[in-house]
Amino acid sequence: xxxxxxxxxxxxxxxxxxxxxxxxxxxxxxxxxxxxxxxxxxxxxxxxxxxxxxxxxxxxxxxxxxxxxxxxxxxxxxxxxxxxxxxxxxxxxxxxxxxxxxxxxxxxxxxxxxxxxxxxxxxxxxxxxxxxxxxxxxxxxxxxxxxxxxxxxxxxxxxxxxxxxxxxxxxxxxxxxxxxxxxxxxxxxxxxxxxxxxxxxxxxxxxxxxxxxxxxxxxxx
Numbered sequence: 001x002x003x004x005x006x007x008x009x010x011x012x013x014x015x016x017x018x019x020x021x022x023x024x025x026x027x028x029x030x031x032x033x034x035x036x037x038x039x040x041x042x043x044x045x046x047x048x049x050x051x052x053x054x055x056x057x058x059x060x061x062x063x064x065x066x067x068x069x070x071x072x073x074x075x076x077x078x079x080x081x082x083x084x085x086x087x088x089x090x091x092x093x094x095x096x097x098x099x100x101x102x103x104x105x106x107x108x109x110x111x112x113x114x115x116x117x118x119x120x121x122x123x124x125x126x127x128x129x130x131x132x133x134x135x136x137x138x139x140x141x142x143x144x145x146x147x148x149x150x151x152x153x154x155x156x157x158x159x160x161x162x163x164x165x166x167x168x169x170x171x172x173x174x175x176x177x178x179x180x181x182x183x184x185x186x187x188x189x190x191x192x193x194x195x196x197x198x199x200x201x202x203x204x205x206x207x208x209x210x211x212x213x214x215x216x217x218x219x220x221x
Contacts, residue, residue, distance in 0.1 A: 065146035117167035
């Protein structure tokens with residue numbers, strides 16, 4: 001089965017190096033998305049890792065939802081069976097945990113009777129710290145809602161839509177990951193992002209309530 005592994009980047013090259021080094025078994029399939037303002041990822045990595053990664057630099061830095069949709073689009077266009085994804089502040093702690101997720105994904109996603117479309121390392125249903133998505137599910141469910149949830153609640157909205165399409169999510173206990181500094185390192189490392197973040201969060205919470213309480217997830221045409 002064909003797959004690609006994606007890691008997006010905005011800042012914290014130190015944590016990104018830890019993330020990359022924890023998934024060495026996936027390096028040949030890895031695509032890095034550089035959303036940093038000055039496209040610093042490539043030059044910074046060359047000083048620390050001896051591997052020529054595929055690095056995509058969007059014409060402008062993308063929001064979280066836009067980044068996910070770019071990854072989805074690439075996975076579909078490249079005719080993958082599934083894609084794997086991890087946050088750049090994630091570190092896989094279990095030995096060969098990267099390969100374990102891939103092998104489990106191959107086994108589950110190749111079963112024509114299975115409706116599992118999303119596999120991740122955690123018991124939290126909408127977890128995407130390190131996970132895999134079946135491409136067939138991504139096509140069926142559609143894009144992440146980039147208009148209403150550019151940064152927050154996009155995962156909650158997406159899992160609701162996954163369920164509404166009849167797909168299920170499965171955790172895998174064999175893969176252990178660490179989310180450094182209790183998550184949100186991109187925001188914690190940027191004073192401007194930290195300042196405007198509460199406004200995005202509040203806006204997205206409002207849209208979430210409207211979309212799923214007033215419209216039951218179905219926006220008017």
